[in-house]
Amino acid sequence: MFERLGYVGPLLDVRNLRTTFSSDWGQKEALDGVSFTVSPREILCIVGESGSGKSVTALSLMGLLPRNGKVLNGEAFFEGRDLLKMKERELDEIRGGDMAMIFQDAISSLNPVFTIGNQLIEAVRAHSSVGRKEAREEALGILQRVGLSEPELVLERYPYALSGGMRQRVMIAMALAGKPKLLIADEPTTALDVTIQAQIMQLLRSLCEETDLSVILITHDIGLVAQMADRVIVMYAGQVVEQSDVQVLFNSPDHPYTQGLMQAVPSIYDDKARRLVAIPGTVPEHYQDIEGCRFASRCAYKVDECDLPQVLSYVASCESQMNFPHCVRCHRAARGELPPYGADERCTPVDVVAQISQAPAAGELKNETKGDTNGRRA
Ligand SMILES: Nc1ncnc2c1ncn2[C@@H]1O[C@H](COP(=O)(O)OP(=O)(O)OP(=O)(O)O)[C@@H](O)[C@H]1O
C-alpha cells in the first residue's frame, strides 16, 4: 500500500479497462474489463500469447494508443488520480516522469541523429530545473546505475554505435531520468540474447530493491515470470483469466490456459529434459463475439456450462485471500473440478519454480563496459 500526502492505496489501481479499435470492418474490442493493482517496489508480470492484449493494456494506461484506439470505459488511479480522465498536458507531465515505459525495440525508440548525451541530458532537464552541467553529472550517474561503467564514452555515442544490450540499458536510463515511480517494460529483452536478457532483468530487480520503483513487466516468457514476478496476471483474448502471487501460480496454475502456457512456452531457464506441449489452435481473432469462455475452442475440459459468460472468481482452495487473491475466469477451475497441474512428470510446476533458484544471482552478473556479447563496442 502507498501513503503520500494523505493518499493511501496501491500505486496503480486499474479497474474495468475496456479498449476498442475502429477499422473499416467496424469496432474491434481489444480489452474487456481488465483490472489489477500495482504496489510500491513490486514487479507485476503480465503474461499471455500474442494478441492477448498486453501491449494495449500498457498503451491505454500511458495514453499512447494509436489514433484508431479508444478507451471506452474504466478507471486507472495512479496515486489516486485517474489517468484516463487527465488532460493531455497533465498526462504529459506524468509520462516520462512518475510513469515511464520502455519498449522492445530500443533502436527505434532512440533518435538516431542525436548522441546518447544529447538525449539523456535533455530527458533529465525535462523533469528537473537543473542546468546543463548538473544534468550531465546526473546523466553520468544514471548510466553508471544501469551498469554502463564507461558513461563518458557512452554519452558521446550515437545509438547505432551501441550494442543491443547497451541500447536497452540506455533506454532504461532514459526512463529513469524522470525518477519514475512506475516503469512499464513491454517485452524489453525479446530482441536480446539470453545473457544480456538475464543482466537486464537483474538490473530491473535491483532497481526495485534499491529505489521505490515498481515495474509492470510484459512478457510471454513464463520462465522469466518465475524469476522476476512478485505477482502475475495471465491475459487471454483481452481478459484477465488468472491472477495470483507468483509462488501460488507456479505451484498451482488453475486455469487450463495458464497450464497450457506453462507447458508450451520455452524459456531461457528451461532444463533440457522439459517437454514442450503446444496449446491446440490459436487466439480467436474476433473474440468480442464469443459470449461464453473465450478459451473454450482450445480447452480439453469444456462442458456446456462453459458457453455462459465467465467471471473472475476466487479459487476455492485459495488460502491467502487477503493480499492478492488467487482468481480464475473458469467456473470449473474455481470450483476445483479440474485435475491438478503436474500430471505430466516431465513438466511439473516444481520444475519451473526450481529454476528460480538457478537464475543468475546479482553478484554473478557483470557490468557492461566496453561491449557485450553482441560483440560491438561503445
Ligand atoms: N492499431 C490496432 N488496430 C486494430 N487492432 C489492434 C491494434 N493494435 C492492437 N490491436 C488488437 O488488439 C489486440 C491486442 O493486441 P496487443 O498488441 O495488446 O497484443 P499483445 O498481447 O501485446 O501481443 P504481442 O505478444 O504480439 O505483443 C489484438 O487482437 C490486436 O490485433
Ligand code: SF4
Ligand atoms: S470455462 Fe470451460 S472451456 Fe473455459 S477454461 Fe474453464 S473448463 Fe475450459
Ligand SMILES: [Mg+2]
Ligand atoms: Mg505486445
